[in-house]
Amino acid sequence: MSTTATNDNLTITAAGAALDDLRAARPLVQNITNYVAMTISANVLLALGASPAMVHAPEEAADFAAISSSLVVNIGTLSESWVDGMRRAVLRMNEDGKPWVLDPVGCGATPYRTAVAVELSRLRPAIIRGNASEIMSLAGASGAGGKGVDSTTSSDAAIAAAQALARETGAVVAVTGETDYVTDGAIVVAITGGHALMPLSTALGCALSATVAAFAAIRPPMEAAVSALAVYGAAGALGAENLAGPGLLPAALCDMLYGLDAESVAAFAGVQVMETV
Ligand SMILES: Nc1ncnc2c1ncn2[C@@H]1O[C@H](COP(=O)(O)OP(=O)(O)O)[C@@H](O)[C@H]1O
Ligand SMILES: Cc1ncsc1CCOP(=O)(O)O
Numbered sequence: 511m512s513t514t515a516t517n518d519n520l521t522i523t524a525a526g527a528a529l530d531d532l533r534a535a536r537p538l539v540q541n542i543t544n545y546v547a548m549t550i551s552a553n554v555l556l557a558l559g560a561s562p563a564m565v566h567a568p569e570e571a572a573d574f575a576a577i578s579s580s581l582v583v584n585i586g587t588l589s590e591s592w593v594d595g596m597r598r599a600v601l602r603m604n605e606d607g608k609p610w611v612l613d614p615v616g617c618g619a620t621p622y623r624t625a626v627a628v629e630l631s632r633l634r635p636a637i638i639r640g641n642a643s644e645i646m647s648l649a650g651a652s653g654a655g656g657k658g659v660d661s662t663t664s665s666d667a668a669i670a671a672a673q674a675l676a677r678e679t680g681a682v683v684a685v686t687g688e689t690d691y692v693t694d695g696a697i698v699v700a701i702t703g704g705h706a707l708m709p710l711s712t713a714l715g716c717a718l719s720a721t722v723a724a725f726a727a728i729r730p731p732m733e734a735a736v737s738a739l740a741v742y743g744a745a746g747a748l749g750a751e752n753l754a755g756p757g758l759l760p761a762a763l764c765d766m767l768y769g770l771d772a773e774s775v776a777a778f779a780g781v782q783v784m785e786t787v
């Protein structure tokens with residue numbers, strides 16, 4: 511595994527290679543996620559070739575972190591005991607030098623949710639992945655909008671906030687929408703793919719954050735985030751191709767992730783390095 515992301519690693523070809531490596535490694539991914547997202551996140555990870563486990567109790571969250579390759583922390587249906595489990599798990603991951611991903615679901619919707627998202631973002635996540643309203647709110651940017659857990663803002667409008675958040679936290683930040691963007695505060699990478707039906711099926715963003723955690727187990731943060739978004743975007747585009755609506759999309763997405771190869775990733779998604787500050 512390379513330890514630094516150069517622009518050579520931030521390509522659609524590198525994303526296809528990362529998918530092969532992920533299937534070979536079969537990492538154990540701990541998920542502290544919400545009630546809505548648990549089943550689709552586990553199915554997406556299994557279809558990709560990773561091993562999911564949903565473990566959030568404060569009594570065991572840190573012990574499970576000790577045996578996991580990576581962790582996703584998702585605040586979708588948070589309560590104080592869950593947040594206690596999150597803190598314990600991330601501290602253990604940090605102690606062991608292993609990556610974890612933050613999904614700040616609904617950041618900005620309530621003061622409690624925002625405060626927890628801000629606190630977790632300062633605990634050194636490797637990657638933060640959210641929709642445009644969540645990332646702008648977490649960055650303290652004006653005009654974040656947001657409607658509960660849904661974005662009311664385009665990802666294009668959130669690029670500067672994502673860069674600022676990356677600089678402030680040291681995390682790689684992935685902001686998703688019609689076009690996805692990944693930044694370490696300097697480089698910005700645009701990822702195309704996906705389908706307009708995806709935001710109409712609940713928890714596909716959460717399952718994407720779990721996917722980002724799986725790739726973080728085998729790649730450094732920039733490359734992990736870009737690869738995960740490209741692979742997921744290709745599977746989403748392929749899966750939604752002949753559907754009448756969003757109902758069957760989660761199943762189609764899993765089928766496409768299961769069968770995806772590097773050629774299909776390159777055909778149905780794109781990766782473009784936009785700028786280096
Ligand atoms: N209009 C769109 N066109 C294509 N893909 C989209 C669109 N909106 C969201 N997606 C995709 O849906 C997935 C979830 O992203 P998003 O809807 O932004 O997150 P969340 O569910 O957390 O709000 C990502 O893979 C993203 O690229
Ligand atoms: C509907 C809902 N309510 C609380 S968490 C959640 C799922 C959100 O999933 P996503 O962020 O992937 O749309």
Ligand SMILES: [Mg+2]
Pocket residue numbers: 615616640641659715716
């Ligand atoms: Mg979300």
